[in-house]
Amino acid sequence: MDSVLTTVGLPIALAIIMFGLGLSLTADDFRRLRQAPVAVVVALGCQLLLLPAICFGLVVLLDLSPLLGIGMMLLAASPGGTSANLFSHLFRGDVALNVTLTAINTLISIVSLPLITGLTIRYFDRQDSVELPLVEVVQVIAIVLVPVAIGMLVRSRRPAFARRMDRPVRIGSAVILAVLVIAIVVDQRENITEYLGKVGLATAVFCALSLTIGYFVPRLFGVGDRQAIASSMEIGVHNATLAIYVAVEILDEVEISIPAAVYSLFMFAFAALWGRYISRDLARQTA
Template sequence: MDQSPLIDIGLPIALAIIMVGIGLSLTKEDFAVQARSPWATIVGLFGQLVLVPLTGVAVALAFGLSPMLALGVVLVAATPGGATSNLITYLARGNVALSVILTALSSVAVILTLPMWFGIGARLIPGAADEEVTVPLGQTFGLLLGVILIPVLLGMILRARKPALAARIERFVGIVGLVVLVLLIVGIVLGERDRIVDLIVAVGPAVIVLNLALIVIGGLLAWICRLRRAEQIAIAVEFGIKNTTLTLLIAFTVIGDDEVGLAAAVYSIVMYLTAFLVVYGGRRLMRTAV
């Protein structure tokens, strides 16, 4: 894939801005609250970092996708939630603080776990080894450190020192994220326009199953672990609503393959559609909560 300055420079900057927004919504007290009652955070992190990527590998294998599309599905599953998951959790009446904490912690942990799960997928998916596609640990670590950890910390510092300014910037960040995602999807469609329909038909069913499975697994895991309904909603959303901007960044700048990124592009569309169902279901659940 031919890289443009928009992708090489603009995409990492845009993602860093989005991650600053997550930092702006965090305070030290958020971490203190979860530290005093950490069970929901432990359950959510275990699921996000272990069960969700495993589900992605299983779906990629079950649908017999081409190696690059299958790796794209694994990459989506290995990606953490993002600012959108926090918004959907709020609209669904879930535990927003838990959602934000899970997003922040999994975004940091993914610096190590994403390359690991991608490597596992590359070994298990038939034909993937022949493509000689890897996610280099050093390059990925440096990239994610620069666009995730540091921006989140900057956002938290700004929130602590200038809360009024932080509140104004936080509203702007969500718009940036949506615009960037739309532009990325359009770019993929244009880049693969000769075979876009065939690729979407190929990966669409797998992506739909993955999204629905992750939402159900999140809710069930939280229910089995006896978490409250607001926490069940937060974990279900966090599993199903991904930071696909990050997935696309890895696909473009590290892997350099449109086909890998296509799974993330299609997943983005699917997850926004299912988000409406999650919001509706979450509100109904919370109305009947004891």
């Protein structure tokens, strides 16, 4: 898959998505931890600790191949995507909490993503064929942080422009992800049926668990309904584009990107169905 699409298009696409994320952020979003500490801490705990542990359990239980197993853990380590905010808005979630979680988790993922991925590579003893060198880690940090910082700067200087661009950027992000998934499917068309058979169950179960755990665990800690919905969408709707970028451009293995691509096929459908169910339940309770 070493083509213009991956070497030029993929980094640009990811930069546009992260710029769009920056357009939705302000400095206050990073300070909201003090206003809703329980909701933020519980959601981040699910995202950073519980979900990777569950994902690793699925990888071992389903006996996935090393590259697909690495891809699953890379996906689990990826932060929430920009679409999480949209789903949260559609289904009566606390969008402000989503924005805060995305902002904080994106920063934390600069450390957690290489750490979790590196440990998985060592577990499968694939250091000889799959590397995550320091220079490439710095490259990931740059392509995540720089566009976000520029987007936040534009938001602070041109708030009207940021508001106008919010919807187009969200739609564009979804289109970009769709194009990437199609490109991976086309590139791996000879093996796609085999991959779906091997990783389809794992990604579907992981997606369903991510959404439900993201809702019920915060509720166990006394978090309100709207904040629990926001947490569910944040944890269930991953930044699959970032996972695909790291797999294809940093680890140089298209097969590692397969779980993120397949997860994307389930992600939007599951999030829509789950969001419809829990928002209806919330509406009934309110009535």
